[in-house]
Amino acid sequence: MGNTVCLFGGCIDQASVGVIEKWGRFEKLAEPGLHFFNPFAGQMLAGVLSTRINSLDVKIETKTKDNVFVQMLCSIQYRVVKQNADDAFYELQNPREQIQAYVFDVVRAVVPKMNLDELFEQKGEVAKHVLEELAKVMGEYGYSIEHILMVDIIPDPAVRKAMNEINAAQRLQLASVYKGEAEKILQVKKAEAEAESKYLGGVGVARQRQAITDGLRENILNFSNKVEGTSSKEIMDLIMVTQYFDTIRDLGSQSNNTTVFIPHGPGHVRDISDQLRNGLMEAKSANLDGN
Structure with a gap:
């Protein structure tokens, strides 16, 4: 040229x-x-x-150790060695066909020893084997093999589809594991929050009852000091009646309250008071018997 x-x-x-x-x-x-x-x-x-570098693309069809047919696209870069140009001129009539034949031979000897996954991971090893064999053979004919690249590995379409499905199934399985762990954490946190809420609610109720008890005791003491001759029972009855009428008034003043109808009458206040007193006395008696 x-x-x-x-x-x-x-x-x-x-x-x-x-x-x-x-x-x-x-x-x-x-x-x-x-x-x-x-x-x-x-x-x-x-x-x-x-003496410029020439490129030759070779497409090889072979199968792997696990009987998967693949097509491999190999790119070989070679050149004539200037000092041995006479060997290249006289020894080989068609160097491209000779290189292609050796590439076929080496690839079909190495790839069947590998599984498909190993082939994708170790395609550089395949290129290394091809380079070593070609460099040794073509060097005798005055050619130098500069580089060999395994450009692409193309499995059968059915195999690629199956590999994609396996990969998708594995990712779905991993996503399910993460989703289950997240739901577990949410349930644990929710249970912890409910337990904390109930604990704080119990503390609030206990403090409320303690405040009511302290207030009643203070009212009884103040009433006893100011009104002589009154007993604690009479003072408690009076407080219960007062609380009863306050409750009736609150129920009547707010229309959005849910009303529970109970037996109505001042005499029922005394019954409630007696029930509370009897319950306290029974509890006290039970504690004394237990001791």
Whole structure:
């Protein structure tokens, strides 16, 4: 390409090397530039080889150890070794076919020893095996293998679909585990919140009852000091009646209250008071018996 040759001379382009013959036999290699030949002495330019890097894409179909058929796209970058250009010119007629044949041979010897997952993980090892074998063989013919890349690994479409489904199922399973853990945490936190709420509610009720008890005791003491001759029972009856009428008034003044109807009458206040008093006395008696 781009080399000018005439009967008495020729121009060899940069990144190329010429092969000069004398009487049909190899004589020497010609560097880039202008060269003159003596046709009367049997000297001529037999051919020109490029020393640029060439690229060859090879598509190989093979199967893995787990019997999955795959297609592998391999890219080989090679060049003519300038010092051995005569070997490249005379030894190989079609270097591309020779390289492709060796790539097929090495790949189909290495890949069947690997599972599909191992092939994806170790495709660099496959490229390394191919590079070592090609460098050893093609070096004898004046070619240098610069790089080998395993560009793509394409499994059968049915296998790819199955792999995607397996991956999706695993992710769904992991999502279910995370969702269950989140629900568990929410339930635990909710239970802790309810327990804390009930505890605080109990503390509030206890404080309320303690305040009511303290208030009643203070009222009884104040009433006894100011009104002589009254007993504690009479004072409690009076307080109960007062509380009873206050409750009736509150129920009547607010229309949005839920009203519970109970037996009505001042005499029932005394019954409630007696029931409370009897309950307290029974509890006190039970504590004394237990001691």
